[in-house]
Amino acid sequence: EAGVAQSPRYKIIEKRQSVAFWCNPISGHATLYWYQQILGQGPKLLIQFQNNGVVDDSQLPKDRFSAERLKGVDSTLKIQPAKLEDSAVYLCASSLPGGQPQHFGDGTRLSIL
Amino acid sequence: GENVEQHPSTLSVQEGDSAVIKCTYSDSASNYFPWYKQELGKGPQLIIDIRSNVGEKKDQRIAVTLNKTAKHFSLHITETQPEDSAVYFCAGKKGNTPLVFGKGTRLSVIA
Numbered sequence: 001e002a003g004v005a006q007s008p009r010y011k012i013i014e015k016r017q018s019v020a021f022w023c024n025p026i027s028g029h030a031t032l033y034w035y036q037q038i039l040g041q042g043p044k045l046l047i048q049f050q051n052n053g054v055v056d057d058s059q060l061p062k063d064r065f066s067a068e069r070l071k072g073v074d075s076t077l078k079i080q081p082a083k084l085e086d087s088a089v090y091l092c093a094s095s096l097p098g099g100q101p102q103h104f105g106d107g108t109r110l111s112i113l
Numbered sequence: 114g115e116n117v118e119q120h121p122s123t124l125s126v127q128e129g130d131s132a133v134i135k136c137t138y139s140d141s142a143s144n145y146f147p148w149y150k151q152e153l154g155k156g157p158q159l160i161i162d163i164r165s166n167v168g169e170k171k172d173q174r175i176a177v178t179l180n181k182t183a184k185h186f187s188l189h190i191t192e193t194q195p196e197d198s199a200v201y202f203c204a205g206k207k208g209n210t211p212l213v214f215g216k217g218t219r220l221s222v223i224a
Contacts, residue, residue, distance in 0.1 A: 042217055091156055
């Protein structure tokens with residue numbers, strides 16, 4: 001089966017610009033997650049969707065980050081405006097519902113100049 | 114909330130030797146513990162997981178043990194090969210709460 005697809009793979013922007021990332025989960029996976037992975041650390045959850053509804057966004061910096069999953073399949077994560085500390089890899093993961101294992105995409109590496 | 118500590122941060126072993134990575138967790142109600150392998154430029158790949166109703170699980174050269182009383186779990190890799198070189202992450206969660214990751218262990222297998 002095809003894995004989690006993410007694009008772009010790399011993005012370089014200047015601070016205060018905006019950026020968007022796209023994720024297509026594994027077919028049939030109702031649960032979708034966005035993680036931020038700062039260099040040298042483990043992934044940290046930003047937001048979790050169940051179908052097109054938000055389950056947990058307690059760690060999402062809502063003043064600058066937003067995410068949507070309008071049709072319960074693909075998802076986009078946006079940062080506006082970007083700060084230097086947003087430099088990280090943004091990972092998308094998906095799973096079947098009910099606490100099933102999460103499968104990750106290869107992420108988008110974001111560099112802020 | 115849950116806190117997961119992982120040791121060591123780096124580990125070097127000779128090819129063919131065993132490698133052990135240890136993690137501790139803070140929330141005694143946590144009941145799911147996956148291990149991920151992350152290669153350079155790739156996303157984390159699930160290699161094995163264990164739930165709190167079992168104490169040990171094995172898959173070929175990889176095994177995980179769980180001690181609920183002490184709140185720690187370990188990853189054991191036997192007969193290590195150069196392709197096992199990567200960063201390994203442990204994680205823990207309970208129910209529908211978020212998965213909390215350790216800070217990772219960089220494993221180097223020296224041929």
